[in-house]
Amino acid sequence: MGNWGDIIIQGILLGGLYGLSAAGLSLMFGVMRLVNVAHGDMIIASAFLSLVIQRLTGVDSPFLCLPLVCVLMFACGFGLQRLVLNRALNADMLRPVLVTFGLSVVIQNGMLEAFSADSQRLQANGLEVASVSLGGGLVVGVVPLLIFASCVAVTGVLQWILYRTELGRAFRATSDDPVTAGLMGVNDRNLFAIATGIALAVAGIAGTFTGIRSSFYPTSGPESLLFAFEAVIIGGLGSLWGTLAGGIVLGVAQGLGAGFSSAWQMLAGHIAFLVVLMVRPTGLFPKRGN
Amino acid sequence: MSLVDIRGLSACYGDFQALFDMTCEVGEGETIAIIGANGAGKSTFLKAIAGVVPAPSEAILFDGKPIGGLRSMELVARGIALVPEGRCLFASLSVEENLLMGAYAKRPGEWSLAKVYGVFPRLRERRHQSATTLSGGEQQMVAIGRALMSNPRLLMCDEISLGLAPSVIANIYQALGPLKGRHMAMLIVEQDIHQAVSFSDRLYCFQEGRVSLTGQSTAVTHAQISSAYFGA
Numbered sequence: 001m002g003n004w005g006d007i008i009i010q011g012i013l014l015g016g017l018y019g020l021s022a023a024g025l026s027l028m029f030g031v032m033r034l035v036n037v038a039h040g041d042m043i044i045a046s047a048f049l050s051l052v053i054q055r056l057t058g059v060d061s062p063f064l065c066l067p068l069v070c071v072l073m074f075a076c077g078f079g080l081q082r083l084v085l086n087r088a089l090n091a092d093m094l095r096p097v098l099v100t101f102g103l104s105v106v107i108q109n110g111m112l113e114a115f116s117a118d119s120q121r122l123q124a125n126g127l128e129v130a131s132v133s134l135g136g137g138l139v140v141g142v143v144p145l146l147i148f149a150s151c152v153a154v155t156g157v158l159q160w161i162l163y164r165t166e167l168g169r170a171f172r173a174t175s176d177d178p179v180t181a182g183l184m185g186v187n188d189r190n191l192f193a194i195a196t197g198i199a200l201a202v203a204g205i206a207g208t209f210t211g212i213r214s215s216f217y218p219t220s221g222p223e224s225l226l227f228a229f230e231a232v233i234i235g236g237l238g239s240l241w242g243t244l245a246g247g248i249v250l251g252v253a254q255g256l257g258a259g260f261s262s263a264w265q266m267l268a269g270h271i272a273f274l275v276v277l278m279v280r281p282t283g284l285f286p287k288r289g290n
Numbered sequence: 291m292s293l294v295d296i297r298g299l300s301a302c303y304g305d306f307q308a309l310f311d312m313t314c315e316v317g318e319g320e321t322i323a324i325i326g327a328n329g330a331g332k333s334t335f336l337k338a339i340a341g342v343v344p345a346p347s348e349a350i351l352f353d354g355k356p357i358g359g360l361r362s363m364e365l366v367a368r369g370i371a372l373v374p375e376g377r378c379l380f381a382s383l384s385v386e387e388n389l390l391m392g393a394y395a396k397r398p399g400e401w402s403l404a405k406v407y408g409v410f411p412r413l414r415e416r417r418h419q420s421a422t423t424l425s426g427g428e429q430q431m432v433a434i435g436r437a438l439m440s441n442p443r444l445l446m447c448d449e450i451s452l453g454l455a456p457s458v459i460a461n462i463y464q465a466l467g468p469l470k471g472r473h474m475a476m477l478i479v480e481q482d483i484h485q486a487v488s489f490s491d492r493l494y495c496f497q498e499g500r501v502s503l504t505g506q507s508t509a510v511t512h513a514q515i516s517s518a519y520f521g522a
Contacts, residue, residue, distance in 0.1 A: 166394070173380040173391050180378040183340060185366040185395030185440070287382070 006138055007255045013140060015231075015251030016148030017213065019244040020206040022228035022235075023154055024199030026243040029232070030162075030287075031171045031195040032089060034096045038104035040225025042200055045107055046073050046207030047216050048115055050122055062122045062208050069208055070201040077200030081193040089192070104221065111218035122211035147209045154202055155244045161198070162240070171195060230273040236283025245284055249276070293318045293444060293475050294339065295351040299358070301338040308334035310499045316444065321476040323490035323507065325483055327519060330496035332479040333375055336446045339477075340372040341365045352444070366395045369443035373450060375479075377433040379421040386417040388432050392439030399441025400473075406435040409465050427458035434462070438469075445469075446477040451485065463489055483515060497521060 025039045036042075046069055053065040080103075088099040130142040162168035170191055174181040178188050210216055210224065227250060234249050235242030250269050257268020276284065294316040301309040308331040316322050324332050337343040339350060341362035350358040357365060362372075371392075380388050389406055407414040410431040416424060421432055430450050437445055451459040463485060470476060480486035486493060487507045495503035495518040503510065503518030 166390075169383065169387055169391060170394060172382050173387075176380040176382055177378055179342060179362075180374060180380070181391070182362040183342070183366060183372050183374065184391045184436070185363045186391075187363050 003137070004259070005136070007259045008252055009134070009138060009140060010144070011252030011255030012248050013144035013148045013251070014255065015244075015248030016144070016151035017206070017209060017247070018227045018231045018250050019247030020147065020151040020154060020202070020209065021224050022231035022243045022247055023151070023158060023240065024202040024206070025225075025228050026232045026235075026238070026240055027158060027202070028196060028199045030238045030240075031175050032192050033093060033175070034085065034089065034192075035093065035100070036199070037097055037100040037225065038107055038221075039100075039199075039203065039228060040223065041104045041107040041111075041221030042073075043203045043207040043210060043224050043228075044216055044218065044221045045111060046200075046204040047122065047211035048111055048120070048218075049073070049204070050208045050211055051115075051120055054122065060123070060125045061127070062124055062212055066205065066208055069204040073200040073204035074197040078193045078197040080200075081196035082189065085196065086189050086192060104225075108218055108221060115218060117217060117219070119215040119217050120211070121215045122208065124212045128212055143209070143213055147213065150205060150209065151244060151247070154205060155240050158198070158202070159240050167191075167194065227269070230269065233283055234273055234276045236286035238287035239283070239285045242283060242285030249284070291354055292316060293320075293353060294477075295354075296339075297349060297351070299335075299338060299345060299349040301334055301343050301345050303331075303334045303337075303343065308499050309338065312499070312501060314494060314501065314504075316475050316477055318443075319471045319473065319475055320492065321470045321490045322478070323486035323493040324477065324479045324496060325481075325486050325493060325515070325519070326496035326502075329498075331499040332496055333448055335496070336372060336448050336477065336479060339365075339444075340370055340446060342372070363395070366440050366442075367397060369397060369441065371437035371440045371442035371445050373430075373433045373437045373445070373447040375448040375452065377429050379429055379432055379436075381420070381422045383421060384418050385413055385421050385424065385432055388421050389413075389417075389435050389439050392436035395440055397441045401438050401441050403439075406438055409438075409469070410435055425458075426454050427462065430454065430458075430462060431465075434466070442474060444475045444477060446479075448479045449481060450478075451480065451482055459485065483519075487515075495519060 021043055025036060028034050028036050049072060050062045050065050050069050053068055054062055059065060085096060088096045128143050131139050132142060133139050162171060170186050174186055174188050174191055181188060231246035231250050232243050235246030249272055253272035254265050254269040257264035292315045296312060296314040299309055299312040326332050334343055338345040341360050345358035347356045347358045352368060380391060389403055412428055413431055413435060450462060490507045493507050494501055495515060497518060503514055
């Protein structure tokens with residue numbers, strides 16, 4: 001019998017990582033109805049990017065590399081959308097799915113080629129094993145706390161961009177009706193490129209944290225994608241805070257499952273996902289008007 | 291020189307050719323009405339000018355420069371605004387956000403939120419509501435206000451009276467009246483012939499993708515219109 005309070009807190013903090021992994025996915029779907037099947041691989045690719053930058057520059061903390069990782073990932077996302085994904089976008093949702101599925105295969109094999117199949121981990125100067133006491137016998141790791149705080153901050157910033165800025169207004173208008181948004185002067189190709197840029201910058205944060213928190217392999221992407229997908233669906237499509245809530249539901253369910261038996265960890269998460277789908281097919285916090 | 295000069299415009303609506311060798315002119319500050327039966331090509335005509343439907347480059351001159359085939363986002367920056375048929379408001383945006391989207395192109399000019407609310411006072415009360423919760427007439431006001439926010443030199447309205455009560459239609463045209471002339475030309479597609487004739491300086495009647503009648507609105511007779519409308 002474990003300490004249930006501890007399990008739930010760990011689950012919530014783990015949910016922060018899932019929420020962070022899912023935020024970019026949620027944004028891309030929300031703005032351009034594009035399901036990015038390569039999102040998990042992009043997260044892992046950014047973990048490798050952090051690793052490379054850390055080795056090249058010799059800085060002792062991946063947090064110092066994070067701004068550079070975000071900028072590079074933004075540029076990758078912008079270019080990818082302009083050069084590839086914009087050409088795949090049309091009324092049919094299947095085409096971008098196929099294109100990003102292909103990208104996923106390319107990215108995974110590229111990473112295998114460049115970094116071998118060995119497991120890697122980002123060294124955070126001892127921070128990865130540091131912990132703080134919350135009182136009442138509860139001890140939590142500094143890294144999971146940081147991850148959760150970043151997830152809340154990232155979600156808050158994305159929400160602010162979407163609902164308080166001109167860029168966000170254009171995102172929502174284009175999502176509603178791209179032709180009419182064009183009549184307003186919106187260049188949707190450019191706007192989509194910015195959205196994917198932001199989504200991948202967030203994936204850069206998620207990837208760096210993933211690499212600090214646990215070891216990762218070139219083939220870790222699909223697992224990351226699966227949890228991110230589940231978080232988005234549990235939370236309700238198009239809702240960013242919902243995505244964070246979905247991540248937490250998933251994390252807590254996995255923690256509770258692991259409390260029974262370690263074999264139950266993954267299964268409990270998937271069961272929670274299926275239960276939410278059965279009870280509330282539109283997710284916990286569906287976007288208004290849908 | 292006229293503001294819009296259309297020479298030999300042919301355009302398709304999907305696979306269907308909707309316009310054949312059209313010629314049309316809109317003077318600076320002039321108000322033009324386009325009438326015609328369903329399928330005469332009125333909407334396609336406006337869409338071709340607004341860049342929603344492709345058109346050959348030299349077929350449409352705006353301010354003397356060829357603009358045919360440019361994308362709508364470039365055209366709004368030059369001062370062409372379209373109030374689309376069926377209003378096409380952004381459903382997840384509030385009334386005020388819809389209006390602000392109209393100013394996205396940042397074209398300098400006299401229009402502001404305050405001025406739009408001055409023309410349509412009812413929108414001020416409803417500015418934080420979702421655009422879809424408004425009545426049909428109010429939604430049409432948002433669509434017109436949104437187009438005005440881009441400070442157009444040419445305002446095109448596609449069937450703004452569609453599905454609205456006569457008193458509401460009268461209200462909207464009453465609000466549009468004082469905007470006629472000055473710095474803005476208007477191109478109005480209207481099913482209600484009486485409304486079209488009384489509101490415009492000149493009118494064009496389209497029939498099966500061709501101009502079947504044109505003239506000063508005060509000079510054309512009912513007999514001329516009905517023969518141009520339905521074919522001789």
